[in-house]
Amino acid sequence: MTDIATRVWNHKWKIDPIVRSLIDTDFYKLLMCQSVFRNRPDTRVTFSLINRTTRIPLANLIDEGELREQLEHVRTLRLSRGESTWMRGNTFYGKRSIFSPAFMDWFEGLQLPPYHLDRVGDQYELRFEGPWPEVMLWEIPALSILMELRSRAVLHDMGRFELQVLYARAMTRLWEKIERLRPHPSLRIADFGTRRRHSFLWQDWCVQAMSEGLGDRFTGTSNCLIAKNRDLEAIGTNAHELPMVYAALARDDAELARAPYDVLADWHEEHDGNLRIILPDTYGTQGFLDRAPDWLAGWTGIRIDSGDPAEGAETAIRWWKARGEDPREKLIIFSDGLDVDRIEALHEQFHDRVRVSFGWGTLLTNDFRDLAPGDALAPFSLVCKAVAADGKPTVKLSDNPRKAMGPEGEVDRYRRVFGVGAQREMEVVV
Template sequence: MDIATRVYNHRWKLDPIVRSLIDTDFYKLLMCQSVFTNHPHTQVTFSLINRATHIPLARLIDEGELREQLDHIRALSLSRGESTFLRGNMFYGKRQMFRPDFMEWFEGFRLPPYHLERVGDQYELTFEGTWSEVMLWEIPALAVLMELRSRAVLGRMKRFELQVLYARAMTRLWEKITRLQQIDTLRIADFGTRRRHSFLWQDWCVQAMMEGLGTRFTGTSNCLIAMRREVEAIGTNAHELPMVYAALAEDDDALASAPYQVLADWQAEHSGNLRIILPDTYGTAGFLDRAPDWLSDWTGIRIDSGDPAEGAETAIRWWQDRGQDPREKLIIFSDGLDLNRIEDLHARFAGRVKVSFGWGTLLTNDFRGLAPDDGLTPFSLVCKAAAANGRPTVKLSDNPNKAMGPAEEIVRYKRVFGVGDQAAQPVVV
């Protein structure tokens, strides 16, 4: 290494984890534009929730370091090249996906303040403000906490232990890729930004998938990596839309129609492969039963909770009931995927529907069993809309272990959406 580089590197007080506003999931930007247009004045609260309470984040991660990382993110703004990419790139076959008014706003955007408090061995981290601004905290906040936890564990390891750690993780991923090479008609994307081991590791994983799977690797949800590695940016919409729309509903009737209003707004803006239904926010079965007919014309359905095979069967039956040919429809599996589940689901559904996979945490953070005391195993950390205009949000999903919201509101939502008993699934990541 030359001396100048070394001196330059040592000048930094901080090794920033998130270095770009577009080091985030592409669908956040799509949803942000939608919110910017349709709900410019909605105030929301996003909260971080560590479902893995046995992992004492506040003991592992120094509060000062966490603040430095979050402050660094608040100092970020869109670079000229990033702006040019968002304005000029073709996303999902469409030029100018991001409108000039949105881009102008985004170019001047900084992330709003955060509220951080240590409570016992956990951190309470919340973000309050205008929806379109607060929502962009979700992914960087999660990525920072995940990577600071990684660094805490890595900091105790010796030099060659570290080399071998990454050697093992590389070997493990490559063995998965080698197995996936056997599936000719596979279509799979990286959805692993939020709970990645680290930025550099996600970047490595994406490149390994590119080399190993070629065109079967359809892209990454990470907008920055998509730009740098010249692959597709992937993603459509998420639970925060129906959750906030539902919290804003004035009565039970408005609540019952809120999830469909989300998709009506989406349809006004997007077509083709961006028209993907995420049906599980308040129970997939009831959502599909009561869905307006125009929704059956949409391109596909994303299965993100509950038993994935059951969810896919429900979707197929629904399309058939509505006179659609499931073979023309797309199912995207995106919940808790790993090699075996991908293989099983592909074997069961390929040909019956178009199948695609959004592979998340066990693509970009499968360090299970690789560090002392399993200290690098991934865990379930989320950052969710908790309130909108002062009212609490609710999520039911197809897995009671993923439900969120005040108990009395959950009862009300279950009644309005006709959700009965649900089968509980363990939440791994």
């Protein structure tokens, strides 16, 4: 097993680039990329870094030269033969060759496009512009780089023994969480922690610990490189990016109202089974379900990623019942701001009413709260989102207004079109 503390102490080693593969990314990005490659390859998008936790002065912590070096390294990466073989020949969600030959031919020749980096006060402005299938693959590497450079900056002046103790405490903390989850035999949980991880090596350690500690209750990881290297299931379906871009491209209010369902109609043509998971909260869960076409009720499940998770689950259960579906045969995936207390509570509340699964993110792969002086390693909320499509701004409403994004006028328009009423604000943990 890798001695992480020693590798961190030798922090100048070039053996540790932050992103070491084009498949050091979340599985859903590759699935979505294939859908975009097939359905909207000529759309041009802009992705932008958004630091929701403005008290973290990234530009003061992270050296611009180091940031550029890591970003440039990502542009040198190409899919290796072994990675290509894994994608072309592996079985994902029970389906072999899920990635088409045309998509794989394109991906094997891909170089990620250039980036735009500027310092604005104590923050960085980082943007990616170009064809949607290319630009979208910058999101996860960009977040991973910034999160790990922040970790490296905090750890830079720590001594070897101090680092050993810090990582020993973090390992103990995670193992204690795993021990709390062990008594739940019906638990199903996966690693969703790539985008805001402490580091690649730490995520890899966390995945190994979860696999050993929970056995088959640990269903896999969203990180494709770790899934490949550790012979685990790659987990993921789709995200808010798809409806946000489809909606931005709408020519009028009628097309805007249809956009979230157009996304899933395209997805329906490509995937079946456990890949048919609805993410309903981009423009408000209740309104989305109220207006959903009947064929969506037959999908496998729903992922809850904002708002009160218990309320979201109850809304989904009521919707299935109203559409003549048996909720006990449906899957609810909880994936927002999870830690062990909430996982236990939600599992206890819903495991005998629906099939329950958890996508555990930041507080699995980056829980160093109170372990560094001044709590300098506490996780924070950093995102990289599609902010424009073919020159038109994107909008996200969410079930938590604190996660909303977009120009004020467009946010108001979307709230009107999608019938979003009063919403309750909730703290954005990570």
